[in-house]
Amino acid sequence: MPILGELLIGRTARPGQNGTFQAIDAASAQALVPVFGGASLDDLDQACALAAQAFDHYRATTPAQRAALLDAIASNLLALGDALIQRCMSETGLPRARLEGERGRTVSQLGLFAQVLREGSYLDCRIDPAQPLRQPLPKVDLRLRNIPLGPVAVFGASNFPLAFSVAGGDSASALAAGCPVIVKAHSAHPGTSELVGRAIQQAVRDCDLPEGVFSLLFDSGRSIGQGLVADPRIKAVGFTGSRSGGVALMQIAANRHEPIPVYAEMSAINPVILLPSALAERASSIADSFIASLTLGAGQFCTNPGLILAIDSPTLRQFELAASARLQAVPAQTMLTPGICQSYRAGVVAWRERGDVQLLAEGDSGSEQQARAALFVTSAQTFLAQPALREEVFGACSLIVRCKDLSELQQVIHALEGQLTIALHLSAADHQQASHLLPLLERKAGRILVNGFGTGVEVGHAMVHGGPFPATSDSRTTSVGSLAIQRFLRPVSYQDLPDALLPPELQQANPLNLPRRLNGELRS
Template sequence: MTLTGRNIIGGRPEGEGTAFRAVAAATGREIEPTFHAATADDVDRACALADQAFDAYRETDPERRAAFLEAIAQAILDIGDSLIVRCMEESGLPRARLEGERGRTVGQLRMFAGVLREGSFLGVRIDPALPDRQPLPRPDLRLRNVAVGPVAVFGASNFPLAFSVAGGDTASALAAGCPVVAKAHPAHPGTSELVGAAVAKAAAQCGMPEGVFSLLFDDGIVVGQRLVSDSRIAAVGFTGSRTGGTALMKLAAERPVPIPVYAEMSSINPVVLLPDALASRGGAIGKAFVGALTLGSGQFCTNPGLVLAVEGAGLDAFLSGAAAALEGVAAQTMLTPGIHRTYCAGVAALEANEAVTLLARGRGGGETQGQAALFATSAAAFLADHRLEAEVFGAASLVVRCRDIGEIRAVLARLEGQLTAALHMEPGDHEAARALLPMLERRVGRILVNGFGTGVEVGHAMVHGGPYPATSDGRTTSVGSLAIQHFLRPVCYQDLPDTLLPRELQQANPLGIPRRIDGRHEA
């Protein structure tokens, strides 16, 4: 497929807005073709079409939406290798990673197809009428979840497939019954157009209303601001920086009708190394840690940016193992020149901090490549300097040497909300771990043992979320089947004749979905 460089609005390529080009991550040079930023009219048209499509789309049978999601998955696969090639050029990410990410994207869409067929997402509850109840009869009450309305989805720079145009937010919104207006990330407009065209093709194939999906380009922030401010947009999905996420939160809160923003923003993902684990396998943990730290040049929201441990021989072994491994790690192309610059500035700030020691660096590289770095400081210094808590997006991490478990607790108590926390332990560490768990539960969305948070399984029990500022809304997850809840709200139907009820709520349960009757799951 030849790239047109145009927005896709209601299935058609459109737009004559400001021109810009993609930049090859490895070289920093512009590449063809010219893309056109969406104009105010383009945003308006995409939102109007989404709004027009909403009532028809949200009432499609779950099976039809499942087939639509599967068709999107197939259409993405049908693009073939040109998707991977374009994405490699735009993102600088290697082939194996992007092939894996494509598999994840397709898997996510298919998982939501399964969620639709299973039906629990509808949250059906029926409290049957009790006409003879005293002192008052009980009416017939039936509850289902309905879609909230058209959703604005912002593509993420660091997941050009799995959290962009047809990524997790789009999949969960479309599954819920919400039309999507996607805003392509300017770091990968070509990848975005290819995927957007695949979604549009699947929509046409499946007979979906034309406004069910649109894709808008922009190399700035105006299109995103217009989208979030548009009265027809009912919710926002965003993965990116804290600056970007909090700006959207503010915009959404100040609308005449405020709307929810699900922004996944920043996290340093503390790793706690407990004494017996360090004593028995400190060096091996150090090596594994460097693997997690440098994966994808550290450009994961779940990257382990903070390590806490009590000083001693075990920690020394960890640090030796980590340093040895790190020094062998090649520099990798970062996603954009801007991300690379910000990474270098973050590393330079740590280097310039007198309370921080440089422990090791990865191998050097070209001018768009991130050189991994490992630093250390003391708990006292960490507690005295809030700047040390800031995320450095990339393969940099800070080890906090603690004198005792009390200092580990003090550091954890200071931390902002996080996506993940990892505990490395042996059975002898269980009591220490048990004492830390309540603190971690209050601060993170996922607690893991003897691993690192970088792998985010797409499943039913995953939480990729966490208290602010890890996300804008710690009551949710953006990865996994539970993410569909972002885009649903409950409606109650009281005493409606069966023939007027939506099929999900009809007495005979024609869709065969799980229901709660009088609060109990039906057998």
């Protein structure tokens, strides 16, 4: 399938006329063909109009019909074959194995939401039958189901060009919910985005669905992304990216005549807490696993372990020596874009120039387009006094904080902002300390894990990929796993409607064979 540099608006494909840009080969910094044109405000208006027109038809499709769409998208993605992987490698600098794994995850996410649709409990159907003879007052008939919010804007992510972009989790969960999707592609991997977008466009056509179910827009600046969130036909937003970008979209959405939810995943440093007995037993092996996690994908994971917390001791110093030795052997890695690489280097330089932070080790040097991993250490008192040290340096950079005792460790945790993950490394002898920390950790993170690292997010039913601000804009939600569909649904209650007027999900005969809650009791 050729890459033509075109916008995909409903069934049409055409070049954008609002400025131009090109993808950059991450390894060589050379421009890639073709030239892409940015969407105009007229293009945006047409995409939103088509989405609004498609909504009532699309939301009325059965769960099985929407599951078939997701299956068709997955099949089309696989049919793109090596062309997708090759283009993605060029645009992102990510290795083949990583991208083949990410494609597999993207297909699995689509399959998960197809499974969710066929199972049906996401609708949360509830029936409280009427009791006309109840005293002192009769009880009305009440029935409830979840319905889709409306057209959704999805912003592609730089660091996951497949799993968090055009056909990623936000798009999959919104389409599953019954919401048309307009994707604003990330400018760093437009060729990848176009290939995936065409796969979705074809699936919509093959499933005989309204053309407005999906559109893909490119933006040569910021006007289209901002205009998309501001458009009154858009009813929710999915975003993965920087804190500043997410907050800007939240403000636009909040200032609308009709405010809408923005589900933004933004910034986290994902603390790792090393408890004393675990350090005494396996400091070196924890150090090996830590460096492997830190440098995975050049550290460009939202769950990258950017902070190590531990009580100062000889075993902590042993961990530092082992981690430093391991890090020095790690080669420099190509980052997603030259701009991201420059920002990472600037962040490392800023820490190196601080008198209250010590550089422990750096990875091997590389080319102009590559970045060296870095490991720093400081005291808890410095960390508490300097809020800048709690900010994310996006890339393979981490800070060890030496605490005097458990009380100071707790102070450091209290000072943290919201996180996607917090990891505890412990042994049986550490359980009492861990039990004291857990209530505090629950207030700080969306996922707490033991003897591991947050990199590697399982796509399943019990996963939470979210957390308190600024990890996400809404700590009640997740962007990974089956619960992600709830972001794009809202409940509606029906009182005393005749059976013939009820949606099929709530009719007495249960024609869709859905699990439903009758008088509070779940029945299938």
